[in-house]
Amino acid sequence: ASQINQLGFQQQFGEDRNRILVAPLGRGPYGFYSGLSERDVLDVIADAEATYANDPERMISSGYSMGGFGALHFATNYPDRFAGMVNWVGFTGSLRNIPSTDSPLDIALTALTDGLKPVLDAAGPINGSVAYENVINYIGNLRHIPSANLYSGADELVQVNQAIALAQTYDRSGVAYQEYRCVYGEDAESALRFLFNAMARKAEAGFPFEG
Numbered sequence: 001a002s003q004i005n006q007l008g009f010q011q012q013f014g015e016d017r018n019r020i021l022v023a024p025l026g027r028g029p030y031g032f033y034s035g036l037s038e039r040d041v042l043d044v045i046a047d048a049e050a051t052y053a054n055d056p057e058r059m060i061s062s063g064y065s066m067g068g069f070g071a072l073h074f075a076t077n078y079p080d081r082f083a084g085m086v087n088w089v090g091f092t093g094s095l096r097n098i099p100s101t102d103s104p105l106d107i108a109l110t111a112l113t114d115g116l117k118p119v120l121d122a123a124g125p126i127n128g129s130v131a132y133e134n135v136i137n138y139i140g141n142l143r144h145i146p147s148a149n150l151y152s153g154a155d156e157l158v159q160v161n162q163a164i165a166l167a168q169t170y171d172r173s174g175v176a177y178q179e180y181r182c183v184y185g186e187d188a189e190s191a192l193r194f195l196f197n198a199m200a201r202k203a204e205a206g207f208p209f210e211g
Contacts, residue, residue, distance in 0.1 A: 003064050003088075019058075022048050026070070033070045034133075041074065045081075062086035065158065069093065069135060075145055076138035085147040089155055092162045093134035099164040136166055140173040148178040 004010060004023040014021040024044040031037025048054070061082045063071040068090020075085035151163030163181065170177045 003067075020048060020052055020054060029066070032066065033073045038073075041070070056081075057083050060084045060086060062088070063090060064088040066091060068158075072135045073133065075147070076135055076141040079141045079145055082145055085142065085145055087147065087149045089151055089158050090149075091158050092136045092166050094136070097134070097136050097165040098161050099168055136169050139166070139169045139175055142175050142177070143173070146176060146178075148180070150180045150182070152182050 004021055010021060013019065022044055024041040026033055026037040027040045028037070031040075033041060059082050061071045061075040062085065063069070065088070068087040069092070070090075071085050071087045072090055072092070075082050149163070149166065151158065151160060151166075153160050160181070163179070167177075167179055170179075
């Protein structure tokens with residue numbers, strides 16, 4: 001919702017392209033789209049579908065930061081309802097989502113993390129290590145949903161290690177995706193260009209992604 005209220009956003013991404021933009025608040029900033037928070041989004045979608053003429057083949061799940069997690073959550077949990085997904089620096093579900101290098105150090109760190117997992121899981125949302133779900137585990141559900149993902153090399157909240165881990169998961173799952181990385185975490189111009197390009201028609205016949 002914070003992005004949709006930016007100057008010119010609704011005009012450029014909505015009215016100019018004949019789109020309906022829906023930005024549910026999810027019952028507040030701490031729901032991570034679970035329970036009542038998820039219900040709020042589904043109810044808003046249902047209301048928009050009942051109120052306006054719409055094309056299911058052009059419905060896109062998208063979001064920024066926690067909303068990026070929401071975009072991943074809804075696209076992976078309800079893949080039959082979306083034609084595409086745009087994830088803008090979205091949290092992947094756990095701070096323990098790190099790249100795999102298959103090095104001895106990486107193997108040792110993975111063993112240590114696995115050993116601490118019961119303690120970290122018990123702490124849960126208190127230390128921010130776990131959201132509602134580790135959505136990265138469900139990337140395989142996007143096999144029929146084209147997706148675009150933007151991450152930053154300097155983001156202080158969703159670090160680049162999560163972006164690399166997400167890309168590795170896409171690769172292992174054999175799911176088609178597009179990824180963009182920029183330097184600055186709050187580079188609005190690059191982010192808006194990414195969003196515009198992600199939702200524009202693609203030249204590749206196998207990737208007809210248009211919101």
